[in-house]
Amino acid sequence: MTLLLHTLSWPLLLAGAAFCIIGGIGLFRLPDFYTRIHAAGITDTLGAALILIGLALQAEELLVVIKLALVLAFLFFSSPACTHALARAAFSHGLRPLLQDQCFDESFASDYVNWVNEETEEEPTSAS
Amino acid sequence: MKHASGLAITLFVAWLLWSGHTAILLVTLGAGSSLLVVWLLHHLGILDPQGQPLHLLLDIARYLPWLLREVVRSNLDVARRILSRDPPISPCVTRIKAMQKTPLGQVIFANSITLTPGTLSLRVRDGYVVVHALTREAGEALQDGEMNRRVLRLEGETP
């Protein structure tokens, strides 16, 4: 049983390691901040999850498994919050995403410019 | 009161898991500190059902497998795009109407969007989520509203 779990854990650990590095590479291959966030998302979700699950399969005590699960759960709750906070702060500071010309949907296209202006004019110090 | 006791129990279980102590004195201290935290939260006036959606626990458990599958799928997609020569991406910004009525439902929706690599919620306002998508396809998949509907079902009839 232990042997089986150990053999199962290695592919997970290696895949997790691979996804981490791919995310790291993505930080350099993608053109702007908003696209790089997606690369960081890879390492935060699948990379972290696979490594932690792989470790959990090698754990000898139940308590260790529970702690790993809690670390994973916390990562899954906090990483979108962090990412969203980052993206929103960047946007309201006037950093605009590079867009491939008119690729957002038509109903939003006309509103986009207005929306951008509204967002930028917002007082940065205002409590929100 | 229900939320206060629920929170106290959650905190105490967390305390037990991390300390691993069973001596009477220490357990009492742990319970005391959990109660202190709950009292502090109550005092600050931030003890509300939103901060601790216990009533959604079962629905979240049902929603999670689908979300995880989505996360894995989009991860593979983004990873493939990063590794291919001259990354085939088409970043776009789109706006999606959140069907959920409660703020909590909308937060879960926006968080699910952000958790899935390839899509990122920029702003939640007036019932709309403004989304930055790495590829046009990812944005269109969100427009289809599968995730939207599932979070709506999760939210259910809860107030």
Place this chain on the structure above:
Amino acid sequence: MMAIPLIAILVTMMLALTRALLGPTVFDRMLAANMFSTKTILFIAVIGFLTGRPAFLDLALLYALLNFVGVVAILKFVRVSGSDLSELSVDRTWEQST
């Protein structure tokens, strides 16, 4: 065997650090710093298993909490201080960058 994920995490940390040094915007640096600390959490967890001391997991969770609080705090700081954002290039187009 455990060395492979360990080295992979270290490599990712180096990549994130390089991005943090290169910038170009303050938000790129923060994204990289955030990624770096996520990798720190994994690193500590793996080290704990490598040395047979699962108690390291408590440290990992602590780092996770600190990371979250840290990012939110720095964002608030950036928002309030109105740091110099002249490095932001606002009106680049897709063609110019690729």
